[in-house]
Amino acid sequence: MINEQIRDKEIRVIGENGEQLGIMSVRDAMKLAREAELDLVKIAPTAKPPVCKIIDYGKYRYELARKEKEAKKKQKTIEVKEVRLSPNIDSNDLNTKVAAARKFLEKGNKVKVALRFRGREMAHVQSSKHILDDFAEQLKDIAVIEKPAKLEGRSIMMFLTEKR
Numbered sequence: 001m002i003n004e005q006i007r008d009k010e011i012r013v014i015g016e017n018g019e020q021l022g023i024m025s026v027r028d029a030m031k032l033a034r035e036a037e038l039d040l041v042k043i044a045p046t047a048k049p050p051v052c053k054i055i056d057y058g059k060y061r062y063e064l065a066r067k068e069k070e071a072k073k074k075q076k077t078i079e080v081k082e083v084r085l086s087p088n089i090d091s092n093d094l095n096t097k098v099a100a101a102r103k104f105l106e107k108g109n110k111v112k113v114a115l116r117f118r119g120r121e122m123a124h125v126q127s128s129k130h131i132l133d134d135f136a137e138q139l140k141d142i143a144v145i146e147k148p149a150k151l152e153g154r155s156i157m158m159f160l161t162e163k164r
Contacts (some may be wrong), residue, residue, distance in 0.1 A: 087128040
């Protein structure tokens with residue numbers, strides 16, 4: 001809230017240089033802001049009494065946007081990469097998929113390993129669970145199982161994340 005939008009009876013006012021001007025009415029604070037040719041901006045609406053500052057509102061918004069952009073730059077987004085396997089996968093194909101998963105994990109992503117069953121393969125779900133165990137075993141040096149293997153519909157899913 002800025003200038004006339006502030007409806008409180010009394011507010012704590014901070015000057016343009018950061019000095020405390022004390023608790024006063026909104027009318028007096030607006031008069032001070034106008035004399036300095038600046039805006040009265042409410043910066044802490046939940047405080048008792050609310051805290052307002054005499055500053056240039058355009059500059060204030062610019063600073064907030066810049067801080068937000070800096071914070072966004074520093075945060076890392078973690079993607080979930082998927083590796084699909086089938087119950088009758090050959091050992092060389094499995095090694096290729098393990099290498100792909102290793103690459104994803106090294107980049108800091110999570111890996112979702114899905115063992116998909118089609119048609120009559122659904123009859124052999126329990127005998128195929130060892131494929132996911134082998135997969136996790138080959139990656140145990142850099143990965144830890146976040147979510148253990150679980151049957152969901154026609155596939156068994158498992159999530160791996162990088163070791164900390």
